Amino acid sequence: MTGIKDATAIVGIGQTSFAKHLPEDERTLACRAVLAALDDAGIAPGEVDALASYTMEETDEVELAKAVGFGDLTFFSKIGFGGGGSCATVAHLAAAIAAGQATVGVAWRSRKRGSGPRPWTNTAVQLPTPAQWTRPFGLLRPADEIAMLARRYLHEYGATRDHLFNVALACRNRANQNPAAVMYERPLTREMYMSSRWISEPLCLYDNCLETDGALACVVVSAERARDCRRAPVYVHSAAQGLPAQHHGMVNYWNDDPLTGPAWAAARHLWKHADFTPDDVDVAQIYDAFTPLVPLSLEGYGFCGRGEGGAFTEGGALETGGRLPLNTGGGGLSEAYVHGFNLINEGVKQLRGTSTAQVPGAATCLVTAGEGVPTSALLLRN
Amino acid sequence: MLTPVTDADGAPFWRYAARGELRVQACADCGEPRFPPRPCCPHCRSFTSEWRPTSGRGRIWSYVVPHPPLLPDYAAQAPYNVILVELADAPRIRMVGNLVSEPGAPLGSFPPDQVRIGARVQVVFDGDGLPQWILERP
Ligand SMILES: [Zn+2]
Numbered sequence: 395m396t397g398i399k400d401a402t403a404i405v406g407i408g409q410t411s412f413a414k415h416l417p418e419d420e421r422t423l424a425c426r427a428v429l430a431a432l433d434d435a436g437i438a439p440g441e442v443d444a445l446a447s448y449t450m451e452e453t454d455e456v457e458l459a460k461a462v463g464f465g466d467l468t469f470f471s472k473i474g475f476g477g478g479g480s481c482a483t484v485a486h487l488a489a490a491i492a493a494g495q496a497t498v499g500v501a502w503r504s505r506k507r508g509s510g511p512r513p514w515t516n517t518a519v520q521l522p523t524p525a526q527w528t529r530p531f532g533l534l535r536p537a538d539e540i541a542m543l544a545r546r547y548l549h550e551y552g553a554t555r556d557h558l559f560n561v562a563l564a565c566r567n568r569a570n571q572n573p574a575a576v577m578y579e580r581p582l583t584r585e586m587y588m589s590s591r592w593i594s595e596p597l598c599l600y601d602n603c604l605e606t607d608g609a610l611a612c613v614v615v616s617a618e619r620a621r622d623c624r625r626a627p628v629y630v631h632s633a634a635q636g637l638p639a640q641h642h643g644m645v646n647y648w649n650d651d652p653l654t655g656p657a658w659a660a661a662r663h664l665w666k667h668a669d670f671t672p673d674d675v676d677v678a679q680i681y682d683a684f685t686p687l688v689p690l691s692l693e694g695y696g697f698c699g700r701g702e703g704g705a706f707t708e709g710g711a712l713e714t715g716g717r718l719p720l721n722t723g724g725g726g727l728s729e730a731y732v733h734g735f736n737l738i739n740e741g742v743k744q745l746r747g748t749s750t751a752q753v754p755g756a757a758t759c760l761v762t763a764g765e766g767v768p769t770s771a772l773l774l775r776n
Numbered sequence: 777m778l779t780p781v782t783d784a785d786g787a788p789f790w791r792y793a794a795r796g797e798l799r800v801q802a803c804a805d806c807g808e809p810r811f812p813p814r815p816c817c818p819h820c821r822s823f824t825s826e827w828r829p830t831s832g833r834g835r836i837w838s839y840v841v842p843h844p845p846l847l848p849d850y851a852a853q854a855p856y857n858v859i860l861v862e863l864a865d866a867p868r869i870r871m872v873g874n875l876v877s878e879p880g881a882p883l884g885s886f887p888p889d890q891v892r893i894g895a896r897v898q899v900v901f902d903g904d905g906l907p908q909w910i911l912e913r914p
Pocket of ligand 1: 806807808817822
């Protein structure tokens with residue numbers, strides 16, 4: 395065994411409820427999710443000695459540690475690029491624990507984007523992408539930036555809005571099975587999708603994730619320690635970050651080859667250190683802030699060839715019983731958009747056999763972070 | 777409308793634009809153009825650069841049509857097009873802009889449903905020195 399392969403495991407997960415508006419503030423939600431995850435693991439807060447979070451997280455490590463009563467912390471990490479950092483929190487904790495820098499790690503995300511302001515409306519704040527080349531021309535929001543790539547993708551490969559609908563529908567169908575999802579009991583039809591209002595053509599309302607209040611957390615320990623925990627371990631089999639050469643954040647069109655994004659870079663490392671291949675992945679949780687990120691990711695992570703991501707979604711491939719059941723809690727499109735952390739916890743549920751849309755016998759799961767920004771990904775196994 | 781908040785690397789672009797010139801940064805040693813402007817050449821690591829004039833011609837690589845909710849000034853013009861132009865002189869340089877009906881016209885002046893990928897465009901400048909694009913052959 396080398397590196398971090400199966401050296402650590404996720405042994406606890408926790409979450410608050412998800413809604414457009416929750417009365418409690420972000421710090422309170424963070425505390426609740428972290429304590430729920432530790433309780434799930436059967437580990438006392440005083441044993442925690444490592445933390446990992448990612449940028450755009452407003453709850454400070456110091457505040458969290460004091461509020462819930464952690465022990466002395468010997469490792470804390472904050473990964474850049476917002477939603478691109480979700481999986482990297484687990485990766486950093488796994489690396490730290492495998493290297494002996496810590497023993498019990500907690501990662502979390504707390505957000506009030508359902509009831510709070512949207513970052514792009516604050517024009518005084520310098521955004522991560524070089525705004526002088528985009529914002530004066532009215533390219534203002536993440537949806538506009540990704541729609542530019544999506545239009546070219548549709549043009550270049552003959553992908554269609556029906557392919558994007560397949561993504562939105564798979565997520566909605568799984569959310570319809572998940573009582574915790576914001577879109578529980580709210581079915582989506584093709585007619586609703588095709589007649590919905592535009593956000594940024596070619597992206598319509600249902601191509602965009604939900605704005606959600608909520609928090610989640612998970613607990614990472616060594617494989618050895620995991621054997622004594624309350625729940626069956628879900629092993630961190632492989633992990634990677636990806637910031638490819640020439641990459642430009644959301645506006646990857648300043649790259650020679652804009653339609654190959656960070657997924658490609660993360661995937662090369664991820665598979666190099668794995669004992670299995672994309673053909674062996676039973677279920678996937680793919681970051682879905684916008685539907686086009688899914689076909690782009692399917693290509694980047696090697697589930698199909700370049701330009702084939704749209705066609706891959708046909709014939710129910712992303713539905714339960716299909717080739718690659720997708721975002722089985724409903725994802726960012728229909729469960730909750732909590733910067734992708736719900737995808738990590740849903741991956742754990744699948745490998746524990748406790749998902750509300752359980753893939754029978756699921757033994758391997760890919761989880762990815764935001765595509766379109768410097769990203770990260772995990773291969774989990776039970 | 778949001779005015780460009782420039783930085784040290786980008787300021788020359790806007791100074792030339794205010795004079796009605798579309799120039800791109802290029803390495804003064806190996807000649808590679810680069811965008812957005814940066815202090816160092818990623819090909820030869822030279823710190824010397826020049827601002828090379830362009831023909832101001834290009835082709836539309838992609839486009840979007842934003843709809844509200846948007847910032848107030850932009851919502852008032854929506855739906856409008858935002859295009860991405862591949863420069864004829866440096867095809868790997870792509871610039872965000874707007875296709876307008878004539879120089880100085882508002883963002884929504886060109887019908888969004890008539891924008892096409894591959895269409896040939898020519899740079900013009902509005903009264904504030906902001907680059908805009910018109911069809912090369914209307
Ligand atoms: Zn050079």
